[in-house]
Amino acid sequence: xxxxxxxxxxxxxxxxxxxxxxxxxxxxxxxxxxxxxxxxxxxxxxxxxxxxxxxxxxxxxxxxxxxxxxxxxxxxxxxxxxxxxxxxxxxxxxxxxxxxxxxxxxxxxxxxxxxxxxxxxxxxxxxxxxxxxxxxxxxxxxxxxxxxxxxxxxxxxxxxxxxxxxxxxxxxxxxxxxxxxxxxxxxxxxxxxxxxxxxxxxxxxxxxxxxxxxxxxxxxxxxxxxxxxxxxxxxxxxxxxxxxxxxxxxxxxxxxxxxxxxxxxxxxxxxxxxxxxxxxxxxxxxxxxxxxxxxxxxxxxxxxxxxxxxxxxxxxxxxxxxxxxxxxxxxxxxxxxxxxxxxxxxxxxxxxxxxxxxxxxxxxxxxxxxxxxxxxxxxxxxxxxxxxxxxxxxxxxxxxxxxxxxxxxxxxxxxxxxxxxxxxxxxxxxxxxxxxxxxxxxxxx
Amino acid sequence: xxxxxxxxxxxxxxxxxxxxxxxxxxxxxxxxxxxxxxxxxxxxxxxxxxxxxxxxxxxxxxxxxxxxxxxxxxxxxxxxxxxxxxxxxxxxxxxxxxxxxxxxxxxxxxxxxxxxxxxxxxxxxxxxxxxxxxxxxxxxxxxxxxxxxxxxxxxxxxxxxxxxxxxxxxxxxxxxxxxxxxxxxxxxxxxxxxxxxxxxxxxxxxxxxxxxxxxxxxxxxxxxxxxxxxxxxxxxxxxxxxxxxxxxxxxxxxxxxxxxxxxxxxxxxxxxxxxxxxxxxxxxxxxxxxxxxxxxxxxxxxxxxxxxxxxxxxxxxxxxxxxxxxxxxxxxxxxxxxxxxxxxxxxxx
Numbered sequence: 173x174x175x176x177x178x179x180x181x182x183x184x185x186x187x188x189x190x191x192x193x194x195x196x197x198x199x200x201x202x203x204x205x206x207x208x209x210x211x212x213x214x215x216x217x218x219x220x221x222x223x224x225x226x227x228x229x230x231x232x233x234x235x236x237x238x239x240x241x242x243x244x245x246x247x248x249x250x251x252x253x254x255x256x257x258x259x260x261x262x263x264x265x266x267x268x269x270x271x272x273x274x275x276x277x278x279x280x281x282x283x284x285x286x287x288x289x290x291x292x293x294x295x296x297x298x299x300x301x302x303x304x305x306x307x308x309x310x311x312x313x314x315x316x317x318x319x320x321x322x323x324x325x326x327x328x329x330x331x332x333x334x335x336x337x338x339x340x341x342x343x344x345x346x347x348x349x350x351x352x353x354x355x356x357x358x359x360x361x362x363x364x365x366x367x368x369x370x371x372x373x374x375x376x377x378x379x380x381x382x383x384x385x386x387x388x389x390x391x392x393x394x395x396x397x398x399x400x401x402x403x404x405x406x407x408x409x410x411x412x413x414x415x416x417x418x419x420x421x422x423x424x425x426x427x428x429x430x431x432x433x434x435x436x437x438x439x440x441x442x443x444x445x446x447x448x449x450x451x452x453x454x455x456x457x458x459x460x461x462x463x464x465x466x467x468x469x470x471x472x473x474x475x476x477x478x479x480x481x482x483x484x485x486x487x488x489x490x491x492x493x494x495x496x497x498x499x500x501x502x503x504x505x506x507x508x509x510x511x512x513x514x515x516x517x518x519x520x521x522x523x524x525x526x527x528x529x530x531x532x533x534x535x536x537x538x539x540x541x542x543x544x545x546x547x548x549x550x551x552x553x554x555x556x557x558x559x560x561x562x563x564x565x566x567x568x569x570x571x572x573x574x575x576x577x578x579x580x581x582x583x584x585x586x587x588x589x590x591x592x593x594x595x596x597x598x599x600x601x602x603x604x605x606x607x608x609x610x611x612x613x614x615x616x617x
Numbered sequence: 618x619x620x621x622x623x624x625x626x627x628x629x630x631x632x633x634x635x636x637x638x639x640x641x642x643x644x645x646x647x648x649x650x651x652x653x654x655x656x657x658x659x660x661x662x663x664x665x666x667x668x669x670x671x672x673x674x675x676x677x678x679x680x681x682x683x684x685x686x687x688x689x690x691x692x693x694x695x696x697x698x699x700x701x702x703x704x705x706x707x708x709x710x711x712x713x714x715x716x717x718x719x720x721x722x723x724x725x726x727x728x729x730x731x732x733x734x735x736x737x738x739x740x741x742x743x744x745x746x747x748x749x750x751x752x753x754x755x756x757x758x759x760x761x762x763x764x765x766x767x768x769x770x771x772x773x774x775x776x777x778x779x780x781x782x783x784x785x786x787x788x789x790x791x792x793x794x795x796x797x798x799x800x801x802x803x804x805x806x807x808x809x810x811x812x813x814x815x816x817x818x819x820x821x822x823x824x825x826x827x828x829x830x831x832x833x834x835x836x837x838x839x840x841x842x843x844x845x846x847x848x849x850x851x852x853x854x855x856x857x858x859x860x861x862x863x864x865x866x867x868x869x870x871x872x873x874x875x876x877x878x879x880x881x882x883x884x885x886x887x888x889x890x891x892x893x894x895x896x897x898x899x900x901x902x903x904x905x906x907x908x909x910x911x912x913x914x915x916x917x918x919x920x921x922x923x924x925x926x927x928x929x930x931x932x933x934x935x936x937x938x939x940x941x942x943x944x945x946x947x948x949x950x951x952x953x954x955x956x957x958x959x960x961x962x963x964x965x966x
Contacts, residue, residue: 233737239689240729244722246696250711251718261704265922266929272697273937276690280944284686338925568708572715580719587726590749594734601739610736613959615951617680 177574178566181252182555184581188245190547191588194540195238195595196313200358201365201539202231203306208392210302214295222385227369229607232287233598235309237591239279244584251580255568256558263329263336263344264319271315278308288612310358317357321350323559325418331562348418352411353550359404360546364539366397367503370510371536374529376603377521391519397507401500408500413463419560420466422553424476425489427461428454432475436462441494444487482564484555492552496545503538506531622908626918637931638921641702642908644934648698650899652691653761654892655949659688660761661797663728663754664790665816666747673809674747678735680804680956687948689729692721701930706910706920714767720760727753755790762789762827768902768912769835781834788827795820796895799869799887802876804956811877817887818873825866828898832859835905841913842905854904862897865890885953 206228213220246268250257257264282305290298328343329336338344373390376382382390416423424430428439430451438461442454465473476483510524510532517523521532558565570577602608623630630636659681666677681688700707711718731750735743766785770778798817802810836843846855869890876884908916921927951957 229737233734236733237730240726243693243696243725244719246693246700247711247718247722250700250707251715254708254712257700257704257707261700261707262923262926265701265704265926266933268697269701269930269933272694272701273933276694277937277940280686280690281940337923341925341929570712570715572712576715580715583719583723587723587730591726591730594730594738594746597742598734598737605739608737611959612682612686614948615683616957616959617682 177572177577178569180574180577180581181569182565184577184584185245185248185252186548186551187581187588188241188248188584189551190544191592192238192241192245193543193547195234195241196309197357197361197364197539197543198368199231199234199238200306200309200313200361201363201368202227202234203302203309204362205365205369205392205396206231207303207306209389210299214299219384219388222383223389226385226602226607227389228287229602230372230599232610233595235283237595239275240591241588242275244587251572252570253558253565253568254570256563259331259334259563259568260323260336260559262338263322263326267315267319267322271312271319274308274312274315278305278312282308284612287610313357314354317354318345318347318350321353322347324353324554325349326559326562336559349415352414355407356404356411356546359400359407360539360543363397363400363404363503364543366393366400367507367539368536369393370397370507371533372599372603373521374524374532375536377524378526378529378533379604380522382520382522386521387519390521391514394507394511394514398504398511401504401507405500405504416464416466419553420474421476421479421483422489422550423465424474424479425484425486425553426493426549427464428456428490429461429465429473429475430486431477432472434472435459436465436473438464439490442490482556484553489549489552492545492548496542496549499538499542499545503535503542506535506538633924633928634918637924637927638702638917640931641698641921641927642917645695645698645702646903648691648695650896651945652695653895653899655684655945655952656688656691657793657796657892657895658800658888659684659797660728660754660758661793661795662801663751663797664758664794665797665801665813667751667755668816669812671744673812675743676805676809677801678732678747678750680801681732682736684948684952685729685732687945692725698934702922702927703910703917703920704922706915706917709911709915714764717760717763717767720756720763724753724756724758724760728757729753754793758790758793759786761793762786765789765831765902766834768906769831770838781830785827785831788823788830791820791823792827792895795824795869796888796891799891803885803888803953806955814873814876817869821866821870821873824894828862828866828894831898832901835902839905839912845905855901858897858901858904862894865894865897869894888953 206224209220209224209227213224282301285293285301286298286305289301293301322344325348326336327347328340328345329338331337369389370393373382373386373393376386377390412423412426427437428442429437436459438457440455440457443452444450445452462473467473476486510528513524513528514521521529524532554560556564556566558568619630623632623635626635628635662677662681666674669677727749731746731748731753735746735750738746762785763782766778766782769785770781795817798813798820801813802817805813836846845851869887872884872887872890876887906912908918910917910920922930
């Protein structure tokens with residue numbers, strides 16, 4: 173009964189968190205792309221002005237959904253894990269306040285000006301506002317990442333009497349995993365937005381010959397995707413090496429290192445047995461992967477068997493990482509090939525072969541897929557802990573009954589499906605018929 | 618008064634352990650009050666838009682446009698402040714209230730997504746997103762009522778009180794509708810105004826019934842509150858608040874009755890009176906609950922985070938407060954009076 177409630181709560185929270193993740197990723201990536209478009213259009217270039225005009229609407233849509241999705245997550249933080257705030261409140265409080273207040277400041281001051289105030293400002297002032305928005309959305313995302321990473325590597329505080337007490341705030345804010353998770357977030361955001369813009373331009377190229385603005389955006393998006401994905405691959409490898417010490421269980425699950433021994437090994441693929449904990453078939457690389465595993469003082473590499481009872485769900489953690497990595501490599505290959513073909517076609521998406529155009533359209537959501545699976549790996553890798561090593565999820569679990577949890581979860585799922593459908597429908601409409609300007613006047617209607 | 622309070626807790630009034638939680642409680646009260654008062658007409662107009670005839674809906678929703686950006690924030694800030702300042706009460710309160718707060722989350726999402734997407738959607742989908750916005754507003758109003766009912770009898774066996782919760786939720790929808798209708802009366806002329814008067818007349822008695830119901834249950838269900846109300850200073854305050862509320866309801870009722878026949882000029886009176894009712898109800902609740910966050914169990918000093926965390930939160934609040942004040946003053950400046958049409962932009966060539 174409790175077990176079921178735990179998994180339903182876990183699924184519900186994961187659903188809300190990952191939905192909240194998707195739109196800020198797009199929003200952050202697009203915000204930085206818009207900086208480029210806006211700065212380039214300062215010289216009076218018409219193509220970049222048009223590019224800005226189109227993509228700022230998509231940014232606005234992503235921003236709306238991202239903001240709406242943040243409220244359920246905050247509420248569920250209390251309603252699903254009621255005792256969690258009691259345990260970590262002293263640490264999480266300032267970070268939460270930072271997140272809420274920076275979203276407030278940047279949304280009320282800068283996003284409003286960027287979207288509705290362009291006409292009332294000088295060109296250069298507006299460009300400065302666009303830059304400020306890009307910094308703002310990135311800073312606002314840094315706070316929740318800080319909190320999330322602190323819960324994985326709780327530094328700068330000690331646990332006593334069921335409560336974390338802070339000893340060193342700078343160690344809390346710059347906990348060991350924060351730079352890595354934040355870097356992963358920003359790079360994934362850039363890649364997501366790049367792939368998204370690439371796919372949208374390719375679809376426009378399928379429908380009609382590309383205009384100047386669409387060509388520029390396509391060339392920009394292809395380069396941005398390739399560079400971001402390459403950097404992401406390198407950065408993710410570095411992050412995996414650095415985080416192995418701090419998150420040994422997740423590292424063991426990621427490498428498929430089931431049993432501890434003195435010889436490291438790296439499982440590339442593994443099919444679990446239907447019964448028991450063995451495996452039907454696996455493809456191993458003996459002696460490799462030492463730097464991605466944690467080891468104890470005797471030089472024994474820590475396998476998943478050392479965490480009996482407190483290990484993350486094995487196959488889900490293992491396979492979500494595989495899908496994310498495979499997706500990243502596939503997207504990288506596709507984007508690189510598109511770059512090569514694009515140079516021959518002069519940056520024109522409509523001159524590419526049809527199969528490539530169609531694959532690029534399909535790849536528009538590749539960034540989201542990679543982000544979703546990667547996040548699933550990181551999130552499930554911490555199970556069953558809410559705060560690594562001290563607070564388990566089952567001890568902070570809500571006492572709400574399973575049917576109520578199911579009903580609440582389904583209602584939220586409906587909200588997410590509707591928001592996603594609305595976002596995609598409007599995007600499609602904008603691509604097909606052009607953007608519709610929206611005005612907002614202070615105090616007048 | 619502050620000195621007596623500090624004395625009762627055995628802390629000097631200058632100690633941060635004493636005044637920091639108190640400051641945050643004040644801020645939280647302020648945000649919740651601002652949320653109900655400033656966001657209230659938005660919820661109300663949203664609720665009414667589900668019942669309004671099709672040709673009036675676009676105008677009703679368009680009237681809300683200047684305030685949407687600011688209105689969305691009150692709940693967000695309120696939750697953030699509560700979590701950051703009183704982490705020990707947050708879980709206790711939220712765990713009891715799983716269903717209402719989930720409804721609130723759903724309603725809030727529907728409202729923000731529905732409104733903004735409706736603005737940008739092609740014509741044939743605008744009706745759909747308008748309905749999503751209306752449904753979101755109904756859910757929000759309903760969940761506010763459920764929250765109120767549950768708060769009023771948190772210490773008791775819940776299963777016996779489903780009917781009271783539903784009744785309060787229905788009354789809460791009526792109260793928000795009244796607020797929305799009286800705002801529309803002030804804001805717009807013509808058919809919309811005439812209809813708003815009728816909507817308001819239908820709602821006002823239900824809103825009054827809800828207010829009475831909540832106060833009765835609050836007093837009879839919680840001995841601590843009853844004691845507080847019947848104490849020497851408390852009696853005058855409670856009777857004063859009740860009389861004020863009764864007076865407001867009667868005035869609204871009479872004003873709306875006569876408005877049909879006598880006057881078609883714009884009037885802010887029903888709106889101001891309804892705001893007064895909301896404020897009074899809130900002040901009554903705040904007075905009854907203070908200093909508890911979980912009634913008779915957890916005071917705001919018990920529930921507060923450690924002092925150095927609170928100091929950091931306060932620093933952040935201090936940084937954001939000037940922005941918040943200027944932004945809100947600027948946005949809500951023209952909330953009263955008839956709606957002015959927007960000026961056409963100046964095109965520079």
